[in-house]
Amino acid sequence: MSASSNRRIKYLSVAKPIVYGNSAQKLDENSKSVSIPQEHTHLWTVFVKSPTVNGDADLTKFIKKVIFKLHDTYKNPIRTIESPPFQVTESGWGEFEINIKIVFHDGSSEKIVSFYHHLRLHSYYLIPITDQKQLKEFPDQQFKTHKIEEKEGEKIHIDEDKNELSSSFFDEIVFNEPYIDFFQHCLLNTNILPKQKDSKQGVPPFSTELELEELHRMDESIAEIDTKITQYKERLMQLQKQQIDATASIVQGTQK
Numbered sequence: 626m627s628a629s630s631n632r633r634i635k636y637l638s639v640a641k642p643i644v645y646g647n648s649a650q651k652l653d654e655n656s657k658s659v660s661i662p663q664e665h666t667h668l669w670t671v672f673v674k675s676p677t678v679n680g681d682a683d684l685t686k687f688i689k690k691v692i693f694k695l696h697d698t699y700k701n702p703i704r705t706i707e708s709p710p711f712q713v714t715e716s717g718w719g720e721f722e723i724n725i726k727i728v729f730h731d732g733s734s735e736k737i738v739s740f741y742h743h744l745r746l747h748s749y750y751l752i753p754i755t756d757q758k759q760l761k762e763f764p765d766q767q768f769k770t771h772k773i774e775e776k777e778g779e780k781i782h783i784d785e786d787k788n789e790l791s792s793s794f795f796d797e798i799v800f801n802e803p804y805i806d807f808f809q810h811c812l813l814n815t816n817i818l819p820k821q822k823d824s825k826q827g828v829p830p831f832s833t834e835l836e837l838e839e840l841h842r843m844d845e846s847i848a849e850i851d852t853k854i855t856q857y858k859e860r861l862m863q864l865q866k867q868q869i870d871a872t873a874s875i876v877q878g879t880q881k
Contacts, residue, residue, distance in 0.1 A: 646793035
């Protein structure tokens with residue numbers, strides 16, 4: 626870096642949107658290849674991608690590589706992907722936490738971003754049946770199925786006809802006071818989210834339409850909270866007045 630570009634831009638924050646998660650497809654006997662172990666039930670892909678119009682071309686502006694840390698039972702569990710698509714495809718039978726690390730281009734002086742994604746394979750999970758009457762009537766039914774629920778910020782899409790499932794999260798990488806050279810060469814590009822939702826895609830895309838819907842929900846929640854605060858303030862004032870009146874009444878009674 627030159628002396629002029631080795632300075633940070635004060636009070637500037639740049640946010641870059643990303644989507645991370647995984648897709649999974651249940652395998653049947655006909656879809657298994659020779660290379661897939663017999664006990665493996667699903668083919669899955671974990672990914673980091675761009676939700677923008679330009680796609681992963683936007684990510685390569687500032688991302689140097691993405692490192693995926695799989696379960697230790699996999700051969701070469703640390704997978705380093707240095708060009709898009711930033712993803713790893715494998716087969717397996719169990720769910721586990723995948724550590725994802727995003728490394729930025731040289732000269733950014735930005736710390737590696739590290740987070741975890743829970744690999745989703747199954748659309749249902751089993752719950753032990755505790756009802757003794759039901760267990761006596763149906764002794765072979767020890768468990769009941771329960772549909773998975775979305776975590777905060779998670780988008781789950783299930784296609785039961787194709788035995789496919791996807792789990793994705795929208796997030797933003799925020800660069801606070803970036804270096805001038807890194808900002809000019811890597812961050813100074815337009816990230817445009819698609820305008821409308823498109824439910825036809827396997828992974829629901831994140832768009833300005835979804836963003837506006839979320840902002841509208843937040844505005845409604847804030848308005849509801851403001852109304853509650855006003856009501857509680859009025860109630861508090863009433864209680865304080867009642868307490869003052871009661872105290873004054875007691876004082877008057879003692880003075881007589």
